[in-house]
Amino acid sequence: MSERAAAGPGPGPLDGIADLDAARADRRGIPEAVYGPGKSVGQLVAIAAALRERPAGQVALFTRMDARRAEAVAEALPGALWDEQAGLLAWPGEVPAARGGLVVVACAGTSDIPVAREAWLTARYLGCRAELVVDVGVAGLHRVLARRTLLEQASVIVVVAGMDGALPSVVAGLVAAPVIAVPTSVGYGAAFEGMTALLAMLNACAPGVAVVNIDNGYGAGHLAAQIAHANLAPTDQ
Amino acid sequence: MSERAAAGPGPGPLDGIADLDAARADRRGIPEAVYGPGKSVGQLVAIAAALRERPAGQVALFTRMDARRAEAVAEALPGALWDEQAGLLAWPGEVPAARGGLVVVACAGTSDIPVAREAWLTARYLGCRAELVVDVGVAGLHRVLARRTLLEQASVIVVVAGMDGALPSVVAGLVAAPVIAVPTSVGYGAAFEGMTALLAMLNACAPGVAVVNIDNGYGAGHLAAQIAHANLAPTDQ
Amino acid sequence: MSERAAAGPGPGPLDGIADLDAARADRRGIPEAVYGPGKSVGQLVAIAAALRERPAGQVALFTRMDARRAEAVAEALPGALWDEQAGLLAWPGEVPAARGGLVVVACAGTSDIPVAREAWLTARYLGCRAELVVDVGVAGLHRVLARRTLLEQASVIVVVAGMDGALPSVVAGLVAAPVIAVPTSVGYGAAFEGMTALLAMLNACAPGVAVVNIDNGYGAGHLAAQIAHANLAPTDQ
Amino acid sequence: MSERAAAGPGPGPLDGIADLDAARADRRGIPEAVYGPGKSVGQLVAIAAALRERPAGQVALFTRMDARRAEAVAEALPGALWDEQAGLLAWPGEVPAARGGLVVVACAGTSDIPVAREAWLTARYLGCRAELVVDVGVAGLHRVLARRTLLEQASVIVVVAGMDGALPSVVAGLVAAPVIAVPTSVGYGAAFEGMTALLAMLNACAPGVAVVNIDNGYGAGHLAAQIAHANLAPTDQ
Amino acid sequence: MSERAAAGPGPGPLDGIADLDAARADRRGIPEAVYGPGKSVGQLVAIAAALRERPAGQVALFTRMDARRAEAVAEALPGALWDEQAGLLAWPGEVPAARGGLVVVACAGTSDIPVAREAWLTARYLGCRAELVVDVGVAGLHRVLARRTLLEQASVIVVVAGMDGALPSVVAGLVAAPVIAVPTSVGYGAAFEGMTALLAMLNACAPGVAVVNIDNGYGAGHLAAQIAHANLAPTDQ
Amino acid sequence: MSERAAAGPGPGPLDGIADLDAARADRRGIPEAVYGPGKSVGQLVAIAAALRERPAGQVALFTRMDARRAEAVAEALPGALWDEQAGLLAWPGEVPAARGGLVVVACAGTSDIPVAREAWLTARYLGCRAELVVDVGVAGLHRVLARRTLLEQASVIVVVAGMDGALPSVVAGLVAAPVIAVPTSVGYGAAFEGMTALLAMLNACAPGVAVVNIDNGYGAGHLAAQIAHANLAPTDQ
Amino acid sequence: MSERAAAGPGPGPLDGIADLDAARADRRGIPEAVYGPGKSVGQLVAIAAALRERPAGQVALFTRMDARRAEAVAEALPGALWDEQAGLLAWPGEVPAARGGLVVVACAGTSDIPVAREAWLTARYLGCRAELVVDVGVAGLHRVLARRTLLEQASVIVVVAGMDGALPSVVAGLVAAPVIAVPTSVGYGAAFEGMTALLAMLNACAPGVAVVNIDNGYGAGHLAAQIAHANLAPTDQ
Amino acid sequence: MSERAAAGPGPGPLDGIADLDAARADRRGIPEAVYGPGKSVGQLVAIAAALRERPAGQVALFTRMDARRAEAVAEALPGALWDEQAGLLAWPGEVPAARGGLVVVACAGTSDIPVAREAWLTARYLGCRAELVVDVGVAGLHRVLARRTLLEQASVIVVVAGMDGALPSVVAGLVAAPVIAVPTSVGYGAAFEGMTALLAMLNACAPGVAVVNIDNGYGAGHLAAQIAHANLAPTDQ
DSSP: OOSOSSOOSOOSTTTTTOOOOHHHHHHHOOOEEEEOTTOOHHHHHHHHHHHHTSOTTOOEEEESOOHHHHHHHHHHSTTOEEETTTTEEEESOSOOOOEEEEEEEEESSGGGHHHHHHHHHHHHHTTEEEEEEOOOOGGGHHHHHTTHHHHHHOSEEEEEEOTTOOHHHHHHHHOSSOEEEEEOOOSOGGGGGGHHHHHHHHTOSSSSEEEOOTTOHHHHHHHHHHHHTTTSOGGGO | OOSOSSOOSOOSTTTTTOOOOHHHHHHHOOOEEEEOTTOOHHHHHHHHHHHHTSOTTOOEEEESOOHHHHHHHHHHSTTOEEETTTTEEEESOSOOOOEEEEEEEEESSGGGHHHHHHHHHHHHHTTEEEEEEOOOOGGGHHHHHTTHHHHHTOSEEEEEEOTTOOHHHHHHHHOSSOEEEEEOOOSOGGGGGGHHHHHHHHTOSSSSEEEOOTTOHHHHHHHHHHHHTTTSOGGGO | OOSOSSOOSOOSTTTTTOOOOHHHHHHHOOOEEEEOTTOOHHHHHHHHHHHHTSOTTOOEEEESOOHHHHHHHHHHSTTOEEETTTTEEEESOSOOOOEEEEEEEEESSGGGHHHHHHHHHHHHHTTEEEEEEOOOOGGGHHHHHTTHHHHHHOSEEEEEEOTTOOHHHHHHHHOSSOEEEEEOOOSOGGGGGGHHHHHHHHTOSSSSEEEOOTTOHHHHHHHHHHHHTTTSOGGGO | OOSOSSOOSOOSTTTTTOOOOHHHHHHHOOOEEEEOTTOOHHHHHHHHHHHHTSOTTOOEEEESOOHHHHHHHHHHSTTOEEETTTTEEEESOSOOOOEEEEEEEEESSGGGHHHHHHHHHHHHHTTEEEEEEOOOOGGGHHHHHTTHHHHHHOSEEEEEEOTTOOHHHHHHHHOSSOEEEEEOOOSOGGGGGGHHHHHHHHTOSSSSEEEOOTTOHHHHHHHHHHHHTTTSOGGGO | OOSOSSOOSOOSTTTTTOOOOHHHHHHHOOOEEEEOTTOOHHHHHHHHHHHHTSOTTOOEEEESOOHHHHHHHHHHSTTOEEETTTTEEEESOSOOOOEEEEEEEEESSGGGHHHHHHHHHHHHHTTEEEEEEOOOOGGGHHHHHTTHHHHHHOSEEEEEEOTTOOHHHHHHHHOSSOEEEEEOOOSOGGGGGGHHHHHHHHTOSSSSEEEOOTTOHHHHHHHHHHHHTTTSOGGGO | OOSOSSOOSOOSTTTTTOOOOHHHHHHHOOOEEEEOTTOOHHHHHHHHHHHHTSOTTOOEEEESOOHHHHHHHHHHSTTOEEETTTTEEEESOSOOOOEEEEEEEEESSGGGHHHHHHHHHHHHHTTEEEEEEOOOOGGGHHHHHTTHHHHHHOSEEEEEEOTTOOHHHHHHHHOSSOEEEEEOOOSOGGGGGGHHHHHHHHTOSSSSEEEOOTTOHHHHHHHHHHHHTTTSOGGGO | OOSOSSOOSOOSTTTTTOOOOHHHHHHHOOOEEEEOTTOOHHHHHHHHHHHHTSOTTOOEEEESOOHHHHHHHHHHSTTOEEETTTTEEEESOSOOOOEEEEEEEEESSGGGHHHHHHHHHHHHHTTEEEEEEOOOOGGGHHHHHTTHHHHHHOSEEEEEEOTTOOHHHHHHHHOSSOEEEEEOOOSOGGGGGGHHHHHHHHTOSSSSEEEOOTTOHHHHHHHHHHHHTTTSOGGGO | OOSOSSOOSOOSTTTTTOOOOHHHHHHHOOOEEEEOTTOOHHHHHHHHHHHHTSOTTOOEEEESOOHHHHHHHHHHSTTOEEETTTTEEEESOSOOOOEEEEEEEEESSGGGHHHHHHHHHHHHHTTEEEEEEOOOOGGGHHHHHTTHHHHHHOSEEEEEEOTTOOHHHHHHHHOSSOEEEEEOOOSOGGGGGGHHHHHHHHTOSSSSEEEOOTTOHHHHHHHHHHHHTTTSOGGGO
8 A cells, every 4th residue: 555646746856845946046145045844854855965966155054953853964964053042054064254234133031042043143144243132121121221332233133022022112212223023932821922022013113123923033134134235236245 | 663662671760771889989999980982971961960869979980981971971960070181071070189109100102191191080080199101112211211210109000002012011120019001002003903012011021010901091090099009908998 | 063053142150041130139129030931951950050149038939840840940949949739939938927918819710720829829929918719710609709808808819710701800899909810721612721811801890900911820929919018118128 | 877787686576685484484483583784775675565465473573773774664564663772673563472481681781781682672572571680790799699589580591791791600600590691792992892702701610601693682582582482392383 | 849838728628629519509400510621630539539428319520531530530439431432421320310301412523423422411411301413514414404303303402513613504494492502623724623613603694593612512411401401490490 | 285295106197006917818818807995086087098998809897886986987988887786897888798607606695695796797797607596595495405406507606605604515515516605794793794704614514615705706706707617728718 | 430321323334423425426426535633543444444335436535644544444445545745545546537627736835745735636536637836936936937838728726835825826817727725834923824824815916716724635626626627517427 | 171180291392292202313313203193183283393493404204194184284394295195294395315225115006005105205205215116916927027127226125015915925036135025904804904914924935024014114114214224334324
């Protein structure tokens, strides 16, 4: 009974798995990103092998990678680096030279750190100068006020918070830089796994805030890098 | 065809309208409150007439009263006072002598004022010292920080805010007094008529915050008065 | 591949974990609280070690602690006490001398007991006289009516209920004290893990009720203690 | 341009309007009910004319009828009776002789009266003995306890309440009769136009409660009549 | 560290667990019901022991009992009977003599059987004649039409369905008996764990339908028994 | 102050209004459709004028047109036809010659007729044979069973229903043709303006059902026409 | 305690399990489908045995079958075929001869493949020519544009996508064939397990799109087959 | 009865109305923005008068202004300019000299134009070069592909869309610039007044997209201007 019901599409090594968009690097100047959950170790290793065949210099990021998957991919991509807290695997592991404006990633509480690190590392692997600031929740305003000088140096700020999602309003009220808000699934009960923070951030009472999906540190870091690089004409990238 | 299909219950003047709970004043030491919307002018005037028959000294509050209804009730209850912004009608109109701790009502924006005034006036008519502070939204932290001395004098603080509902976290982080948070229906789109502020306040990241229904200034003022009076033994009230 | 992708922020023992707010005890007169879920045993032990370095007399509460985490923290904080049902670990374990008004915690059913105990113990460790009353659901009114004398002695009542969340309306209708309502995730189907009880409590038909997050016994006990202490001027705390 | 784009279905007087189910009276022993909203005066008059042609003795109920529609239908059905509060028009207007058990309709507040009257009148026009009790909300328990003798005489109780929907739990805990709960759209903010009361009633903590749609007084009165008649063998109806 | 932080309430064998309402049997003529989930084996055995002390003749039902819990309780209550599919344990195990009208329980699909059996057994243990009909979903109308004779003999019909919850409308349109609808959590995706069926049933297009909570077979069986017994005057029960 | 702040885009007659996709008729073989709501009379007349310039033979449909808008457009497009109930305006008004399979549109109740007519007329103006059947709700099964012969002749059936959305399951269980289900906003309370019917239809317990947006008679008629024409090779259209 | 509380209904081999609708094959010309989840291995094997007794030539499909269940059923139905990715087991395993129009199944991303395969295989086992196209998400338009020729040959297209559900609008804008959209539960956070894709697809901005339940590849493949066969008069099937 | 119940806070001309944050212009380099809805004409005129007293050169924007309000404010602020479609009033009316990168605002359909114009004008009044592109919905891909050259010149792109919110994914897949997505309340039924578009945009399948509140053209234009100016060090602004 183990014979296969019907042949899937096509014969290439990644057929039926993915369609790596090598041209995207040229087209948009961004690394290939592979979302780990829902893919088998086998599928991830096949993708890793295909990535290794691409021209040197192109960065690849694997997101939300647990230890087992990260080990397997790192074996297929020597020199890869895995950040356990962020669940991010980067290849090659060397952080590229930084250019453009400063990205500051600030998070409200201890539990928001994994998402904040994912944003911070993504920005760094996309070629940005980036700083990470933790535990500056609005329940202790002195903590965020103490970081004001750093915040004022940023070209763009990523604000990561769960629960009541109040931090972006406070930060956007302090500085002139655009703010990318990342709601996290931190909290319980009426936090609704990040929905409350998401809605609150969409209603931030200071202008200059836009929001990405819940726990989407990668997306926020990516967008922050695009903004921090914006002082270069797009055709130069 | 206009004859009545069937007799409603009972013959008293308020039969089929309401069951005024005169004993509640004794039982709980609180004024009678009449919620205006959904009641006809006729029903409200009948209730006002019944209230006038009660022993002197008992305060009555009519909430969410528009001009037309307020005029009619004020005619039935000479000496009543109507605050147009709050929609609150109080009878008798004289503010009672204040006792107990200080109630501070703080609201985030201009549009939150009607709800904030309802809370502030309710607390005053329930016999509290009460102060009203407006436009201290978290997008301009210097505004709330400038009011810190007043906030620290409060026995209880009512915080009124719409949109992202971020103010209660900030206030509760600054002072030791309990905070009653009132979400308002101010905002649009993903503000969901106050639902977002409500959820955010339930997830306030500082302890010492409890929440009442959206736009429920009366309930917050009432609860604040109960708390501010808490230094009197309940049996003394 | 196990090398760390990038250095996190700072060198202190709690760097990248938390920013203990020692000043908060002075500022707000309240214990440090550490929320257990989502923190590793290692992180909790590090926080415990930092707490041990603080001046004597400051209480610390660890909430929602399972046995494994509680064991580890108790080892780091000799004299700590863990209540298994409530999941609360307190250090030092001695209940402080009680002052201020009486806090009564009442819960509707057997399954609400863990949350009710968390509220009751929190109030006691914050220095309140506190009583716990169980299984007084509204389906058997004689049970709550039998406790009326105790309820009338309270300065503040915490009401814990799941399912239809009907108990706060009944209790608030009986007494003059403020009521803090705690919805629980008890129930199934259309109980929506506490959302139904939460919404019902926000619509309590008696005034004098405010609501905290689902299952937030800690927050309710904390707020009740603030209210019960309100007869002391805040600057005296 | 006013010519009709295309012929609708069929030529009978009610074609394209409705398919009156005369056989239902035989099949299920129940009156024809016509839901008013969304039908034009012309459509309602046409339906009324068709009903007049049916055999004598069959009752018809028009629900949610405003004054303008009620006038027009009453002209087409001489002897009809319209209850303005309930919005119910009955034809013939005479209440039929009562049989079976007693239906008690109890509502929590003044604003719930229209829905309660719709239930009460429906039960009466379906041939039941029925009593209406108003303003017995749980915030003043003495009011519902004062009606206990009447409630204990009922074969079935319809409980009508908005806001927190707490009354059905209390009533079902007091008596042995089945309870039909009707949530109303009374309330504001987190009452969500009756959704909160609906959910709370579905989670009533006493057994013996079932729920109908928000504001569905007609459906509750109908079901109560079916239950009150249940002591007759169904084939006898 | 294992000493207990503080004494819980009271010294009786069920203190801090439950408040068995022995009087309810007299008051409402119904069995004691114990909801299994969330209670430990120890708590359930303690409750069972307390039940054994009550006067003979009172039935007790334990709902949603898995094998492990059922074994333990059955040991404490000799003669108990456990229905694995329904998860219901009854003590004493003998089905009481039947009286009153017929209860018919009909379910739409195979996956709805556990809930349907819970309703059917509950009605039988509450003293009703009861029949169970399975797999009569509306996608094959001939199946429900084939059962029409049985349905017409019922005093009350419990209709159990998940997914689109369409069966109650069809059944209520066929017969004169009241219909108790039980939505089940059967389905996936936009079935939302029974919410869709629940909402659909509340909007049943035939009158005579009321709804209980999702998967609440016990509640439906209980209510059906109350209705089927309604031909006895309540004071006789 | 009436001068314009800034020039909008471009100079053509429809610039800043719409981009009529004349090529779509060739590309997809379908008429141009203009959604009326939210467009001013002036904008609609401008669009009508542009449509008149197109090659003869191309049908245009204006949906959800009230009388005022329909009059204005009909003046600009002589020969147009407006169906008041459906709110549909077609130009040219002549129904094209029919080809392909039969489309049957069936609706559950009187209030669903406007949406059903929109679907039925759309199918006819797209060149289909189409029949309309009204008031075949599942509460009276004999009504839908009486139409079985017609339903069996259909190549595709559009089923229109509000409230509990039960009809598609019943119809799809009777016939072999694909069913397009259209939820309507008919109902109140927990009907949630069509959301309940929408969810129920997505969970139809018979296979062969797909769903369009609430009240989207146009979309259903369009899709039905595409299916009924499917016996022609797409390249022939 | 293991004796059975009460006899379930009836004595046939599938009594109390299911009511196989053999007549449906004649009535609707479709295979029997058995939904695996929630059924025990024993129940599935009993159903398989009953299916084996039916006349030859009737296809049976078991959906969402894991390896353990598939093994057991395949043993009972020799010649069955199981596709692991789709979770589909077909008996007999031979794909029937294809007839009618072409079905194209297109999915947006790698993670959508299981649902897409379920649709594709269902269409093939229902006798259609069918093609599967993977990884044509709208973020890389060149991928879907590269498949335009194939899409234009389809009689019906099944579009499978999670996350923002944008692909159906794009595909329906390119071709004349009807589009069946299948939202998948792929995504996280505000993807809400497919709800976002479902809602987006219901609002597809091109006409000609209808939607099935989340992850319902079987339903989409079934409906596509009905449409692709529509060029045969239904009475011929 | 018209005397005022109690003095509001303070004596300044804007007391009890607003707290204009003149320092914000210095602090953040952004214009003052006044949200029109919910403010009376009197309040708006008072605010306008206060703005006129500020130092020259500071721009003020009044958003969501209807004709009546705009007339009154324009009278108080000579030289103001009102764009009727966008509802935006700017003072002074002269568009400032443009600097920094190019902002492109693209909207999907005709009904999205008001929101798109609000974003486009906001960016221009904040000193950006900005272009507006309309009616480039994904149902006609050639329209957006035809604008590719312009899109590639942008430093930041604002994408405005309602219904299925699919356009941001397509645009972000084409270009390297960051995308600010604005969901609009355009649509009906399951569009849920913009909620569906909002959720879809948060799940955009291309990286580089962040989202603002429904219909928040002002916020998007403001954020786009901040990004387009990012090539200037913040301290230079």
